[in-house]
Amino acid sequence: MTTASTTGVGLDVNDKSKDGLYKKVFWRIMPFLMLCYVIAYLDRVNVGFAKLQMSQDLGFSETVFGLGAGLFFIGYFLFEVPSNILMHKVGARIWIARIMITWGILSAVFMFVQNATQFYILRFLLGLAEAGFYPGIILYLTYWFPSHRRAKVIAVFMSGIPVAGILGNPLSGWIMDAFHHNGGLEGWQWMFLIEAIPAVLIGVATILYLDNDVKSAKWLSDEEKASLQADIDGDAKGKESKHGFGAIVKDARVWLMCLIYFSFVMGQYGLTLWMPTLVKATGVKGNLEIGLLSAIPFGCAIVAMNLIGRSADRMRERRWHLVIPALMGGVGFVGAALFADNTAISIASLSLAAAGVLTCAPLFWSLPTAFLSGAAAAVGIAAINSVGNLAGFVSPYLIGYLKDLTHNNATGMYMLAVMLVVGSIATLATKPGMVNK
Known part of the structure; x- marks a missing residue:
């Protein structure tokens, strides 16, 4: 029997009847969260x-x-796990706003960098400021969507990465060319300043717009709240929910997740932080041209992320939907290494790499959130993301070191391909019954 809500959405226990309700939730929170992530990722990788x-x-x-x-x-x-625990306690709205405002301010300060030491310190501080944003959003989505609806939703959120590339790369190139030497500043200084402003503005908007959870959402009727909360509570049954940090770090499943995520993040940041350099190395001149060509792989990634995310949710199969994109990414990196002096083939290879590695991230998070919930999810997601994101340190540093050592980008690309194979093998080591939900 179906109970009609004030919006006319059927709210019976049949999951299909709730599609309209979840669509309402989706359109209320996801465009805003995606905008936040576009800005966050742009400020993270515009360096x-x-x-x-x-x-x-x-x-x-x-x-x-x-x-x-x-x-x-x-x-x-260093600050990711504490940040996620604090968000779970004080609420998503205030904490996400705090993160965005502080990282926006620090991003602007990069315009004053004059030496390597200042560069190192500010990059470290920016990491402290932004810590908790991504896993915080992943945790936040568990407050609104049950496991079997989450891969598609996370894929949409993670589309912020390629969108940041599509919009941000040409924008960054244009700013650097158009504002070069204006007001006595270099183009890169203007880029840091201009691209930092939206983070502060959206941070303020977060306080006014976001709700902490289903119960605090004034735009939902009581019937809709009850229906959503019943789904979330039912989804949490059988998951780890009360373990503290000590128990989480002893859980072998969590460490397997760390290995998988570390491997995929190696590819993700190897691609996004070095994309402009890789495109320039093919012989492209001009920052705007580099930005426009760099946007192509990210466009391909948006299509792949959403198609594969939808397929994973529809089939309720996670492992192979993660392994296949990872191997695609590996092939793309090898192609980019072999044809580094051919712009067309390099862009095609980087497009395959982007479609693969950027699809891995949203699909990956459907694995740990399939067996963690509540406080355990807050700690576990942050721990996995923290360890995995150490690859964000290892990847760009190793690529830079290998380039100085070998005077080419190929060795770094091969290294990224190997890591994606490692991640694929680790993914297949997970038990299907644990993650295919």
Whole structure:
């Protein structure tokens, strides 16, 4: 029997009858969260574009840049678990706003960098400021969507990465060319300043717009709240929910998740932080041209992320939906290494790599959230993301070091391909019954 809500959405126990309700929730929160992530990711990786001018202006070697880019993730690692625990206690609205405002301010301060030490310190502090944002959003989505609806939703949220690439790369290139030497500042300085402003503004908007959970949502009727909460509570049954940090770190499943995520993040940040450099190495001139060509792989990634995410939810199969994109990414990196001097083939290879590695992240999070909930999810998701994101330090640093050592990008690309194979093998080590939900 169906009970009609004030919106006319059927709210019986049949899951299909709730599609309209979940669509309402989706359109209320997901566009805003995706906008937040676009801005977050742009401020996180625009240093890759700044490198095209910044390294020459400040005399940075490839290793110096790689180390600085990676130090973001050390700060991120140190504060991620505490940040997620605090968000679980104080509420998503205030905590996400705090994160965005502080990272926006720090992003703008990059315009004043004059040497490697300042670069290192600011990248570390930016990591501290942004720590908890991504796992916090993943946790936040568990408050609204049950496991079997979450892969598609996370894929939409994670589309912020390629959207940031599609919009941000040409924008960054244009700013660096158009504002170069304006007001006595270099183009990269203007880029950091201009791209930091939206984070602060959206941070303020977060306080006014987001709700902490289903119960606090004034835009839902009582019947809708009850229906959603029943789904969330039912989804949590049988999952780990009360274990503290000590129990989480002793859980072998969590460490397996860390290995999988570490492997995939190696590919993700190897791609996003070095994309402008890889495109430039094919012979492309001009920052705007580099930005436009760099946007193509991210466009391919959006299509792959959403198609594969929908398929994973429809089939309720996670492992192979994760392994196949990872192997695609590996093939793409090998192609980019073999044809580094051919712009067309390199862009095609990088498109395959982007479609693969950027699809892995949203699909990955359907694995740990299939067996963690509540406080255990807050700690577990943050722990997995923290350890996994150490790859964000290792990947750019190793690529920079290997480039200084070998004077080419190929060795770094091969290394990323190997890591994606490792992640694929680890994914297949998970039990289907544990994650296929």
